[in-house]
Amino acid sequence: MKQSKLKPWLYLLPAIIFLGVFMVYPLIDVVVYSFEEGYNFVSQTSNGTGLYNYRYVLRDPYFVQALKNTFVLVIITVPVSTGLALLISLALSSVKPLRNLFQTVYFLPYVTNTLAVGLVFMVLFKKTEYSDGMVNLLIKAFGGEAVDFIDGPHWAKMLVMCIYTVWIVLPFKILILTSALASVKEDYYKAARVDGTRPSRIFFRITLPMISPMIFYLIITGFIGAFKAYSDEVALFGVDLNSAGMNTMVGYIYDMLYGNSGGYPSFASAAALILFAVVFTITCINLMVSRSRVQY
Amino acid sequence: MDEIKKQSEYDAIERTARRHRIFRNIGLYTFLAVCAIAVLFPFFWMLITSLKTQSAYNGEVVPKFYVSDPTMGNYKEAFTAVPLAGYFLNTLIYTVVTTALMMIVIVPAAFAFARMRFPGRNLVFSLFLSLMMIPTELVIITNYVTITSWNMRNTFAGLILPSITSVFYIYLLKENFEQIPEELYKAAKVDGTSDFKYLLRVMVPVAKPTIVTITILKVIECWNAYVWPRLITDDRSRFLVSNGIQEIRQNGFGRDNIPAMMATVVVVSVPLIVLFLIFRNKIMEGVSRGGTKG
Secondary structure, eight states, X not given: OOOOTXXXXXXXXXXXXXXXXXXXXXHHXXXXXXXXXXXXXXXXXXXXXXXXXXXXXXXXXXXXXXXXXXXXXXXXHHHHHHHHHHHXXXXXXXXOTTHHHHXXXXXXXXXXXXXXXXXXXXXXXXXXXXXXXXXXXXXXXXXOOOOOTTXXXXXXXXXXXXXXXXXXXXXXXXXXHHHHHHTXXXXXXXXXXXXXXXXXXXXXXXXXXXXXXXXXHHHHHHHHHHHTOOHHHHHHHOSOHHHHTOOOHHHHHHHHHSSTTOOOHHHHHHXXXXXXXXXXXXXXXXXXXXXXXXXX | OHHHHHHHHHHHHHHHHHHHHHHHHHHHHHHHHHHHHHHHHHHXXXXXXXXXXXXXXXXXXSOOSSOSSOOSHHHHHHHHTSOHHHHHHHHHHHHHHHHHHHHHHHHHHHHHHHHOOOTTHHHHHHXXXXXXXXXXXXXXXXXXHHHHHTTOTTSHHHHHGGGSOOHHHHHHHHHHHHTSOHHHHHHHHHTTOOHHHXXXXXXXXXXXXXXXXHXXXXXXXHHTOOHHHHHHOOSXXXXXXXXXXXXXXXXXXXXXXXXXXXXXHHHHHHHXXXXXXXXXXXXXXXXHHHOOOO
């Protein structure tokens, strides 16, 4: 068999070129940027190297705010969405009729444009001069007080942000968990039933251990996804997230790069590397925990 | 006598079990239905709001769950007051061209990794895989600078070029190509079929399900793209739908015309929902294999 030595590389060439220009080079470049002090976009010059960019970013109140928001979002939405998805998937897998219909409905948020549906959430939660909005009417019906969830207090905004995030991420989790549940062998359940095992015991001793790898997969991807939250926030609170006090880490990076407060690729790079370090550390911790807990 | 007693005991047990099952099912279906309503409510709300006139909507202190006087005027407004048709066309061009170019790039790469023998193959493949861990946020900064310095802001080239390759899809396709029996390849070689012809005539048709899955996932991704287009376009005539929606949120229609806004949202959401309903199984299977949104 004769094969020219160059041919395989010819097949790989387009991919290598694109990856090189838009992934590998930027990867090196972002590190370089992050250490270049006072980089000027127009003249493409800097005045020295050092840790100034990192210091600046870490001291920037907007960054601290973004960091806090992101952590709150992660800590609340990952457990809530994973738990809720588990409940829904368990319910789904114990019914037969209409299961497909429910599955289709639950998957819908995945195929929608987050910016578009975010507008609907904004309308539902917003208080205007004409009306208190749908959600506030519900709150009032239960005897509560109307709050402006979009331009109001910080906790209210965080709440909407978490609700919307959970709504957006649920479909993926439900999908993964229902297929994980379906792949647990029927024999285990049959054996447990013959032995007269209680349902709760079946769940904790058979179901949960069997699907634990998938749960951990979802927790890890959930962490990563929530750390990268950005578009959902823009949909709810508009592009000026800093003044709304609702910025996220990714939002901070983009704001440093572009827009009214933009033009600082060095600061953006430093922030991006900090984000990467945080996500990387947490993923490693997750993996370590899962190795000691998950049964494969 | 004993027989009869046993029988009735058995019946009683059966009855309680059935009652339990019924209660359990009522509970399960109520829970599922409540969740389904929570998922569907925003869709329902955008639809009915989009059919209300602006004055009717603003007049409702308590929003109504029905439309007393439905109008299509908001949809007309959505296409006339803002260049929605233009946004759609841009998104369509962006989606089709990006997906097509991506296929041209990833299919040969996957083929080379799956079938060709050459020194350094494993090394290069490992390098490719390690790129999968790199988040877009990290590379987008330089890409932004690159595209700007190439004077490609507000052009389709600038929008499309950075999103053409996906290591993950190369990986997915390579796995699929490898499942195709190697004997077919050897037979084709003996027959003197060229690699390229073999790839197009045998590999691609056999791997069609995976290719369709990748295409659909990429189309969804393109349709919802927001961050990169926002960085690279500030000229409204180059906006994609996501950016168009954002623009409308900030200052379209006069900020209080919620019904027109909702009409736009409906128009933007419908294509993907239709695509989903047609390819339901393919999409769900593809996402569970390769989706990472969450």
